[in-house]
Amino acid sequence: MILTELQIEGFRRFSSPVRLEGLGAGLNVLAAPNEAGKSTLLAALRAALTLRHTSKTSVIKGFAPYGGGAPHVGVKFLWKGTACALEKRFLTKSRARFSIGSEIFEGDQAEEKLRDLLGLTEAGKAEAAGLWNALLVGQGESFFQPQLTDAGHASLRDCLEQGVEDATGGAAASAVLARVKDRLGLFQTASTNKPTGRYKQVLEQEQQAREGLARLEARKAALEDDLIALDHARRTLREQENPERRAQDEAALKELRIVRDRVLLLDAEEQKARSVLAAAAAAHDAARLEQEKRQENALRQQQLERECSAAKQTLDAVANQLVKARQKFEACRQQREQAERTHQTCRQQRIAASRFAALAHLQRVVEQEKAIVRRAEAAFTRLEQEEAVLAALRIDEAAIQRIRKAAQAYDQAVTVQAANAPTLVVSLEPDAAQRVSLNGQPCADGETRLTSLTTLRIEGIGQFQIIPARLEQEAAEAQRVMVRTRLDKLLEQVGCPSVADAELGYEAHRQAVVRVAEARAAYGASLPENTALTPEKARQALGLLRQQVAQKEADLAVAQKESSAQQAEALSLTPEQAAAAEEAAAQAAETARQAERAEQAACAMVTTQKEKAEAALHNLVQMVQQLQREDAVRVARETAEALAERALQAQKDQKAAQDKVEQLAQARQDDQPLAVVETGIKRLEQVLDTTRTAITRLREDIRGRETRVRLAEGEGVDEQIAEARRTAERLRLECESCERERAALALLQQTLADAERTQTERYLAPLMRTVQPAFAAVFPSATIGLDAGFSVQSLTRRQTEDFSTLSDGTREQISVLVRLGFAELLYTRQGSSILVLDDALSFSDSLRLERMVDVLAEAATRFQILVLTCRTETAVKLGGRALTLTPMPEFTELR
Template sequence: MILHGLEVEQVRRFADPVRLAGLGPGLNLLGAPNESGKSTLLAALRAVFLLQHGSKSRPIADLQPYGGKGAPRIAVDFTVDGTMWRLEKRFLHRPFAQLSGDGATFQGDAAEARLHALIGVESGKRGTEALGLMNALWVGQGHSLAQPDFSDPARTTLRACLESDLGAMTGGEAAERILARVLADLSVLLDGRGNPKGRYRAAIEGEQAASDELARLQTRRQVLEDDLQAMADLRRRLAREDDSDRREKEREHLAEARRQRDRLRDHDARHRAARAALDHATARLAAVRQDVARRAEWRQALDAQSARRADLAEALAAARAAHDAAQTAQAARMRAVQDADAHRLSARRALDRATRRVERTRLEQERRDAAASLDRLDQAAQAVTRAAARLSACTVDEARMTAIRQAARAVQAARAASQAQATMLDVVLEGTGAGRLKLDGRVLGSGRVQVTDTARLHIAGIGTVSIEPASHDRERLRADAARADHALRQALDAAGCVDPDAAEAALAERRQADLAFQAAQTTLAGLLVAADRSPAAAMTEGRRRLAELEARIARHGDEDGNPAAGQDPAEALERASDAMQAAEDRHAAANQALFAPDETLRLAAAELGRLEGDHRLAQDAASRLTHDLAAARAAESDDALSARLAAEDAAMREAGQALHRIEETRPDGTEALADAAIQRLERAIQDGSARLAALKQDMAAREARIRAAEGDGLDERIAAQDRLRDSHAAERAACAREVAILHCLRDAVAGAARAATERYLAPLSRAIQPALAALFPRAVATVDPDFRVSGLTRRVGEPFENLSDGTREQIAVLVRLGLAELLRARGRPAMLVLDDALTWSDAGRLDRMFDILADAATRVQVLILTCRTELFTGLGARALTIESATPS
């Protein structure tokens, strides 16, 4: 079986259609990070092959896309025995199944049945996967550590070749009849789960019921014996609880505890009253002491304020004298500052006049520059106009010159063609023949003459000779020459030239005019302030600027008049600046001189104000203290206050002594302990009464049970149940012996079957052994009848459960490879899928596992899904990708 394509839509994270691209025979590797959908693709593969399309079970619901409802759709392309098939299923919403291949198409349940027949699986229970070996060969994430857990159809598939060997080992039909008889007899005594039934179960249940009844009767007898023993104990306890002397002592103890509590409460009340009296006396004494301390503080404060007021009066007189001296000095310096300020104002006016003169000079220079610029702009514009006029006057341009040249070449070509067919006349004159030969009236000299048309040669004194050229195209050549001459003449007339040389001269003149025009334009463009401004606008702006400068110059002339002849405005400005700087320095010096006295005056005024305020505050404080002290003495004299202090002190000492005497007479214990003792004694009396009543009630109940048990014949009933139990036990033992005999017969036949099974397991062992030896040299695997490796023998035998995780995972992969080899050898479909397997392998074993997988992939298709792509780079597998299947 070869998987060629897998396409999913609306499956978990794949809401849009995607396909697993690149699948083919041999080794296939899908390496992708976590959360990229590898396990989802394996779940989709299991669903499309092993789940019914109409199911709505939990495995189907888990296929729905994240974040919403959807209808999962899965399609696969695969080959079985060389035949190409396509399977497509949709689940949940409008489910369908379609299987196409081998010239037929199956729908719905028919497609499911045909699919199961193709891949060798059986339908499972409703909503579960189909059963077969394919489940064991598709290993999901986290399941590679465990060996496959086979279903019954998978075991049936593996044992399909066992039947013939089993018949030979067990005697054929006779053994089958014996085994059937043994199983039938066992079915009378045991049910399908090996539990007793029928008479065997009745014997066991009867024995158990008799034993239970016997145990119950013996329990009742033991209860009777316990009741008899308890009655004696109850009588002793009842005599103790019903002792009147003990109860009287308990009541006396309770009364004494209550009296002790009353004494403690009375002492606490007297103690609280004494403590309150002491606290009150302490508070009154503190109040008197506070009044005494306050009156002493007032006297001290009044003395201090009187001394301070005298000191402040002296300081105030000195401060007033200093303030008056500072005011006199300040007035003198203020006049100096006013004089310096007037001098600075005069220097500022002179500097402003000099500045305006310099500004007028600058404006006049700007006016001259603006006038010169306007003249240059005007001259450049006129030059452009003249150059443009000169250029427009030229009648010959490149196009006309090209036409003239073409026409001249055509004339030359026509003449050359005519001359090529002309009659050549060589003239050699002797001494007396000069002037005697005339060709069409033209005197000939010695040399060669071309005759292109009919000509007449006159020889003086001899006669006339007619010359006719021998050309047959003479008329055509003559017409061509005439047309060429006419075209040349028209081109020359259009250009206003008499011949091509004049046209060439006119073209050269045009080129010079064009260069002059471009130079004039360049000059004009350089004079324009903005590249997009026209010359007219620039000249208008220049005239406006010139008028503005003249107006500004006129205003300066009106304000200041013309400067003196020969006086440089810049030098006048420099002298005015120096004078202004000197005035500024004089003004700054005067201000600086003013600042120190002003600070002195300010400090003197501040000190004077501060001292006046302090003097007023001292007077007010002294007046207030005098008033408070007089009021206090009026209310209570100093002697009365001292007497009250002594009385309150004596009252506090007396209250303290009274509290001390009360504390010395405190009874032992606490009120809480007295309450606890009272509660304990009350509870003991109450519990004694309750125990007495309960003992009497318990004695009555036990007496009733004893009388009932003595009249029930317990010993006779116990003997009867003992005999019944023994009879049921004998029947149970007989059934057990019969079951043991039948088991022995069954095990003998089953032993022969196991021997055949072990012989059948040899191919699986042989399939695992080479790869096992590659991983573990000289190791031998033990395969049990359940087709699982139960142990590994190297130097010693090791159970499979005791091996490391990595070794168990590698053996589990090898077992699945062996199963795939067995299926392939029997002509059944097989394909191995491993999701995140071999994660526990070290580097050396991983390379050997790569070799084993590569060898197995030459016979069965292997698909590996992993998030550790870098570890599988040495596998040499076909790289798969997850691509969008949405039509572009």
């Protein structure tokens, strides 16, 4: 099958008719950008070959153009050298026409004829199926292996020249394998091999029977445990209810309580004796402490009196030092005052000398600024003169520009008038120049523009009047007069008779502007700030300068008047001498002040020492008086004799209390400690309580176990266990039977499947021989593995790799090569084939792409290959026929 023409109309984005041109045998390449309609072309070709024209499915409706309409497809091709044409229109006014040579078929007859020719089968009401669907590879489909329907598998098997029956051992073998699978499906699931159906039900029932038997046996064991525990509980109850044991425990508890009461009484007496002992010891300690305090106060008073005597001597010595320090301080103060008066006199002399020097400097500054004012006044006078000259000139830049523009307009008007005037060209002989005149003047050789009535006179012949075209000359003359009037008016405004005079006046104006700028710059330079001033501020700056000079002259006069009284004294010393004298006086004054401060500090220190001595003496006197008052209070409260007697009595009471405590402790040595007695009482009480609780619990336990034993005897547990064992054994046997049958069926299925696989490998050999050379060209030293469904399962190079684990580029290349193998088989079987690839090999590197191009180019020598791509570089590498999409004025219908 070789496509020679494809045209579509009203198909998705192609609302107008277009045609794919350049189709022919071999490799055909259409390189176009994205959204140019490549995928639409493939969809149209697939629809024409595999879809019925009467179909109304959603797929067909999706072919409708964006603006509405009916999809229309026309295909022309060669089939084994015979020209064929196919036309289909979908949705509205649907129709189908198919021609083979001179035969033409329409409608359903055309559809059936096309299917018979291509070997397609009916996949549904609207679509035909077969191997051709795997050869029309749409965009994105090249990443996946071809999904073949049963019709596609049948086509491949036909191409391999072997039927399904031969491949699987005949129809009987296939039927047996199917029945085995169906029977095995009653016992296990097909995907996970888990139990199902009756087998699963028997397994569940067996498990339930075993669980029920286990529960019954556990119940029987619990019943036996209850009988043993019941006997033990009855013996324990009899032991706990023994009256002699109970009486012994109660007697022991009573005896321990009597001992506890006696110990508590002894504890109380001992606590009382210890309290008396503590009180006696406290009284004795208090009396002894009071005696010690009175002795300490007496010793402290003697020590403080000695310290008071020493403090008085220290105070007298410090008072003498203070008198001497104050005398020295007064002498230093008088010396400091004398030095400061001397420093003040020297300072006034230095100020007077500095003021006289400053006055002389100010006088020099005033003279300098007067000179600056005189220069500025001269520069300002020149500036005013130049500005007056400039103001007298009437032609400035704007005026000369207006005059120049008017003069240019006048020259243009004269030129236009001359251009519109006729030209008189005169060429006279030498002896005829005196006999020819023009407007009464001798006529010269050359050209003359005639803008008005002109009289040409030739002596001996007559005169000629030359009248120019009146209308054109009048318009040109009016324009010239108007422009001349405007020019004369501008010249009159500036007072110039001609344009040349105006140019001279402008030149004078320009030079005056330069002189004014120079005068203004000179005036600005004469000012102290040396800044450029505007004409308005020039006069203000000069007035301000004059005011400043006048103010300084007034200040100078006032300063001279004030310093006249001190001038005589200031003239006797220079400023440097006066400053040196002031510095020496200042140093002497500072030395006197430092001496005064030193004496003042010494005086302050002695004063501080005196104050500290007075404070220390005062504190000592206060402390002696305080101790004397405390002694008086103690004696008034209790005399020394009474205190000694109280201390002796307290010592006797403490001795008696200590003897009493020792007697009580000796009496308690024969009794147990109170804590031990209390622990024994609690233990016996707990034993009695535990016994009562145990008796109650044992009675309840005995009643419960007796009840369970009576119930079990009535239910017949042994009979139930025997029945459960028979049921579990029956289910076990049935389960083993199902397991044996399942294993046999699984083994039979595996055996039949292995046999089918062996036969499949045998009939796949032609396909492997067809596909393997192309694979070897792209993947050197590699082999592929196919399954019975014609899908690639693995790629073996150094090791076997599963197809799903390969990279996207490798899987895409393998998928394209598999389709290429299908096309080779179809070509071998039918003598005609085709392969269409839309944007395939997108993930191929440069080396793999070159290998794939070589493989496709080699296959294109046997059947047609159509490549649609958006990559220009891929199209260049492929070579082949270059296809183009060309708009058509109208769709060419099949007749």
